[in-house]
Amino acid sequence: MPQPDRILLVVSILEGRNFPNQPSCQLTVDAKFDGEILTTDPVEFTSTPDINQELAWELDKKTFQLHKLQRSVIKCNAYSTTSSGQRENLGYFIIDIRPLNTSQKIRWHHLLQTKYPKLKPEFSICAYIEDDQTTRSGSATSKISKTPSNTAISSTTTSTRSKHLQPILLEDKGYYQLGPDVSSAEIFSLSITIRSAKNLIHSKIL
Template structure:
């Protein structure tokens, strides 16, 4: 049985920022998150005392799979690494474990989680993380099937039959606020073009708080 579009969910983990980290100018920080064998990662950020990750990581699954993962207590594990940009070597700094059973479809206030097994023993490093279940809007859009438009009468094609298709280009009529496609004597119909942005991934990172977050998604097997 194919799951309904409304049954598709996203587990969205927002890795926002850190605090109480040591400054390491020659290194970067990265957080890798693993759930059900699928791993996602934030972009590398400066290794400052207050790193700004500002990234959303998301996994797709249906409600039946979610129920099963909750019964099995499948964890979401966030691993923090210090990255050497020159050699690409990674140092394991510490980790965070999130309990999927506590995740709700209602957005919760992000929490500060201390790094477990923290390599920086003199620092109480923490990362601010938010977790929420969201309806997979991409699945809802993919599930929509547009009706095929009925064929138009031949009079339109008769007007355009002698034209080279390459010569038919949109021309902006600024004073009227529309685009004209084809010669003026042939343009007799008005249409509305609607564009729907249903989903986005790997958006350019915005470090400033309150701006657009990076979004990464992966399908759960």
């Protein structure tokens, strides 16, 4: 939830279609606005990639109106990344921020200058504005960049609703893994400490 007099400019990248099937690669999307670039977490590169993530920029309302007057856009580039870390640009699409408001409408955006012109790949996108009176719905993965008018401060919060995120027990390392084991992914650690226990004598050991 943004602070009063500030808004979130949100881009939800839901899914893609008409892509080639590249099982040996991962797919990411970079979104650039006001000089700040945010990137989705890598997903499996299939013909219908399931991204289901949000990228968001927090800024004050006056700055947002100024961007509208300047006809600023959000430029999104799609990339494939091989297991060796080689990154290739697949094309881009543009989101015009001028018509955006709190209404959440899903649109398909074709990739421009794509390396797959015959397939005509595209992404399902929901771009909207969230202000201090709007409650965020859902729990898509969110990367929030706080960008005041004169500085750019990035922070990241994450949660997930991806149906592909299943916990994997790594017994030799002593923890569960969520998400793909790729070098380009960000790594977060969640620790749980049990400080005390009582009435264990009444428990039944199965």
